[in-house]
Amino acid sequence: MESAKTPKELKHKKADFSEWYHEVIQKAGIIDKRYDVKGMFVWLDYGVQTMRLIKDIWDKLFREHGIKEMYFPLIVPLKYAKMNDEWFEGFKEQCFWLRSQGSEKEEHLLRPTGEPAIYPMMRLWIRTHGDLPIRLYETVSSFRYETRHTIPLIRDREITFWYEIHTAHATEQEAKEELEAHVRINEKIWYELAIPAIKVEKPIWECFPGAGGAIEFYTLMPNKKLLENGSCNDLGQAYAKKFDIKFRDASGKERYVWQTCTGNGARYLAAVIATHGDDFGLVLPPAIAPVQVVIIPIVFKGREEELKHYAKALETQLNSSGIRAYADLGDATAGEKYYYWDLRGVPLRIEVGPKELKEKHVTIVRRVDRYKVKADAGAVEEHVKAQLIKVHELLLNTAKAFYEEHITDAKTLSELEQELKKGKACRVPWCGSKECADSMQVFEGVEVAGSIYKLQANEACVVCGKKAEKVALVGNTY
Amino acid sequence: MESAKTPKELKHKKADFSEWYHEVIQKAGIIDKRYDVKGMFVWLDYGVQTMRLIKDIWDKLFREHGIKEMYFPLIVPLKYAKMNDEWFEGFKEQCFWLRSQGSEKEEHLLRPTGEPAIYPMMRLWIRTHGDLPIRLYETVSSFRYETRHTIPLIRDREITFWYEIHTAHATEQEAKEELEAHVRINEKIWYELAIPAIKVEKPIWECFPGAGGAIEFYTLMPNKKLLENGSCNDLGQAYAKKFDIKFRDASGKERYVWQTCTGNGARYLAAVIATHGDDFGLVLPPAIAPVQVVIIPIVFKGREEELKHYAKALETQLNSSGIRAYADLGDATAGEKYYYWDLRGVPLRIEVGPKELKEKHVTIVRRVDRYKVKADAGAVEEHVKAQLIKVHELLLNTAKAFYEEHITDAKTLSELEQELKKGKACRVPWCGSKECADSMQVFEGVEVAGSIYKLQANEACVVCGKKAEKVALVGNTY
Numbered sequence: 022m023e024s025a026k027t028p029k030e031l032k033h034k035k036a037d038f039s040e041w042y043h044e045v046i047q048k049a050g051i052i053d054k055r056y057d058v059k060g061m062f063v064w065l066d067y068g069v070q071t072m073r074l075i076k077d078i079w080d081k082l083f084r085e086h087g088i089k090e091m092y093f094p095l096i097v098p099l100k101y102a103k104m105n106d107e108w109f110e111g112f113k114e115q116c117f118w119l120r121s122q123g124s125e126k127e128e129h130l131l132r133p134t135g136e137p138a139i140y141p142m143m144r145l146w147i148r149t150h151g152d153l154p155i156r157l158y159e160t161v162s163s164f165r166y167e168t169r170h171t172i173p174l175i176r177d178r179e180i181t182f183w184y185e186i187h188t189a190h191a192t193e194q195e196a197k198e199e200l201e202a203h204v205r206i207n208e209k210i211w212y213e214l215a216i217p218a219i220k221v222e223k224p225i226w227e228c229f230p231g232a233g234g235a236i237e238f239y240t241l242m243p244n245k246k247l248l249e250n251g252s253c254n255d256l257g258q259a260y261a262k263k264f265d266i267k268f269r270d271a272s273g274k275e276r277y278v279w280q281t282c283t284g285n286g287a288r289y290l291a292a293v294i295a296t297h298g299d300d301f302g303l304v305l306p307p308a309i310a311p312v313q314v315v316i317i318p319i320v321f322k323g324r325e326e327e328l329k330h331y332a333k334a335l336e337t338q339l340n341s342s343g344i345r346a347y348a349d350l351g352d353a354t355a356g357e358k359y360y361y362w363d364l365r366g367v368p369l370r371i372e373v374g375p376k377e378l379k380e381k382h383v384t385i386v387r388r389v390d391r392y393k394v395k396a397d398a399g400a401v402e403e404h405v406k407a408q409l410i411k412v413h414e415l416l417l418n419t420a421k422a423f424y425e426e427h428i429t430d431a432k433t434l435s436e437l438e439q440e441l442k443k444g445k446a447c448r449v450p451w452c453g454s455k456e457c458a459d460s461m462q463v464f465e466g467v468e469v470a471g472s473i474y475k476l477q478a479n480e481a482c483v484v485c486g487k488k489a490e491k492v493a494l495v496g497n498t499y
Numbered sequence: 500m501e502s503a504k505t506p507k508e509l510k511h512k513k514a515d516f517s518e519w520y521h522e523v524i525q526k527a528g529i530i531d532k533r534y535d536v537k538g539m540f541v542w543l544d545y546g547v548q549t550m551r552l553i554k555d556i557w558d559k560l561f562r563e564h565g566i567k568e569m570y571f572p573l574i575v576p577l578k579y580a581k582m583n584d585e586w587f588e589g590f591k592e593q594c595f596w597l598r599s600q601g602s603e604k605e606e607h608l609l610r611p612t613g614e615p616a617i618y619p620m621m622r623l624w625i626r627t628h629g630d631l632p633i634r635l636y637e638t639v640s641s642f643r644y645e646t647r648h649t650i651p652l653i654r655d656r657e658i659t660f661w662y663e664i665h666t667a668h669a670t671e672q673e674a675k676e677e678l679e680a681h682v683r684i685n686e687k688i689w690y691e692l693a694i695p696a697i698k699v700e701k702p703i704w705e706c707f708p709g710a711g712g713a714i715e716f717y718t719l720m721p722n723k724k725l726l727e728n729g730s731c732n733d734l735g736q737a738y739a740k741k742f743d744i745k746f747r748d749a750s751g752k753e754r755y756v757w758q759t760c761t762g763n764g765a766r767y768l769a770a771v772i773a774t775h776g777d778d779f780g781l782v783l784p785p786a787i788a789p790v791q792v793v794i795i796p797i798v799f800k801g802r803e804e805e806l807k808h809y810a811k812a813l814e815t816q817l818n819s820s821g822i823r824a825y826a827d828l829g830d831a832t833a834g835e836k837y838y839y840w841d842l843r844g845v846p847l848r849i850e851v852g853p854k855e856l857k858e859k860h861v862t863i864v865r866r867v868d869r870y871k872v873k874a875d876a877g878a879v880e881e882h883v884k885a886q887l888i889k890v891h892e893l894l895l896n897t898a899k900a901f902y903e904e905h906i907t908d909a910k911t912l913s914e915l916e917q918e919l920k921k922g923k924a925c926r927v928p929w930c931g932s933k934e935c936a937d938s939m940q941v942f943e944g945v946e947v948a949g950s951i952y953k954l955q956a957n958e959a960c961v962v963c964g965k966k967a968e969k970v971a972l973v974g975n976t977y
Binding site: 053055056057058061062063064065066069070073089090091092093094095096097098100101113114115116117118119120121122123127129131138141142145157162164166178179181 | 531533534535536539540541542543544547548551567568569570571572573574575576578579591592593594595596597598599600601605607609616619620623635640642644656657659
């Protein structure tokens, strides 16, 4: 951890979210975007620490669910990539092609997704029903030659800290249950991030041919755009048939496996930054804050050593009870330190000055709302733990309120258009047909993300007037 | 964790180390080499878990030393690569070149080493002496189109789990002290792995032009070949001058920084497998064993449930005291389970049968020497902890004895030749000149690794007879 240095002012988040976002990720030490390849950037140490804490959450949840961590090469042979001709047609324009020095031919590509690296191996591993289920994941970079505007952590050409779960099962039912488990795992991750991400069933015509559907998470960004943020895919037997992944069932009959895949990565962090940040910088949920409490001695002449000693002792005391605390004993002024750690979104600040020392208490300040509370020095861990829980609650509630304010119901097409023009996303009764979904895209940039997960409509479809089976989520998207 | 399945017999390690090695890494579930790109393989879950425990050791040691974790893109622009023309000339034959679909030009390559990705960024980060020192590392894949015979974990085209530390300093002295710290960190890692790796000062003519030298670690493999296993490089100002990395000192004068870099990765695991393994499979040092103790119920009819319950309770009890324990309650026979977990190198096995249940004790069996000890069920944690320490000691002592037996002193060139022919590596008094080093390469495959770190000779150089300043380490190398 560094000591404070004085940074410059930030852009206002509300006035220009995009500029604010680019500025805060750079100034708060998450990334350095000056690496000279379009769509690629350097993760700085504070960014790595924060992202690693998010990864720790998924590593733990996956392991508990019996999903095994593996690692597949980043380089995919063309013949693996071509096993799924439809996949290949879809991705070949976005591929980075590889040639080794001295060779003429390009017979390899960098993985744009995991399937062509993983499924030929699954084919080798699966022989009988006894080999099933297989549950594996890897956290890895993926590479896509993105032709759209790139945005760090959101749309990159090297997609870093990307996890993919791939599973194979003997029955369709088991695969569907697995997928539900992945949805629940993602809900747990989103809870830790204090974000009420919306679960959406992807329109079937946007899924891979032969797939059984997908459940996608969407986060609502400060510019009111919907960002797809993780997907859980019911692959059915679509890939199994392409990659020839079969097993012998109990009766000796050969059958194709049923597969799922689930993925997400640095977009979790993008959503955290965008959702909780403010004009002073990041505001990190306690679960993923590399420093949960920063201790800043308010130093007055003559008591420096005593106060620093006290701050350091407090750090040790908090660390030993499992709290990530850090005493900033650097030479900067207290004000500079406040500014520096506010920028980095540290959830709590503890101020210790001569008064605190004398009266044997500390002052705890919450980053999110500047609320101050005095705590008895003897019971500081309990106070800090309680405040960290409170911070999480505040962040989640504020985010929920934002989602509620900006996602509204539209009962007619003209209502939909009006609300979209106000910058809102809408829940819209929908029959489920592609034609009606197309009609809901009332102007450019508007998309039907899908239908809200497990929510049934009671009204008529806003387009055709037929019975609405679903509630569409419609909005501006990334 | 899986339950036991019956594996097939292994090759004899002594009879054919190379075949044994290839077989054990596949059968023990470390890797699957059937991925269809030469020099690349799939890390299986047991391999990932083991490698991650090694990585945890370095992550912790680096963090304690103030080395910050970052992540740089895998793709390097050609213009960065060409900033160091000598580096580029050395690596260009081994590069994987990238072209994106729709583009004609290859203007990017996959990183063969980190310098061309990292140093242009360091140049941006360093302005004044206040920005120094910089200490960073990343764990990442590197890519080299290796034309020699590839060997998984030893010589790969995708070099996985590879860390690189890069530091920059204001003075030469500080850089040299930093390098010593990296040597000490590596010594700590080798200690945890129970391997007495040999520190060697690399001949200066083999270092990068302008560099101040390098300290390399060598491990002695079962085939008596020396394997370079990690290097700590004093880069001097060689790279700083190529990448134009300068700072203003306290007097305002512009100066080049002094740099170090240190790297290693999966070769740590290769050395562990090779050094400690036997004809039954892996033998893992406790520090990096994903399962430190496997608990196997010796089930007799009628007491199955009771015994399984007991084994599971023991697992919980051991886990809660920080020991990685696993109760294998699968359907395989006890014999099959022994075989399976022996193959995976689990340091300790606890057997619990009706007798143990009745007499309230457990039997602990050490993987390394099959030594059995009875332990009171009430104090099983203490016994296990003591045995894990003992296992580490046994492994380290056995490895030391192997090194002592197979590395000998040679006082003349003919002695050197004799000993090398016997398959030994030799310590040889050496004046330090390139000419004499060349003369020590008495037949093909023999190399002078360098001079043994901080060891001074008292004899005359075996080649020229002049005063020997150094002791060369000479042997067959990989």
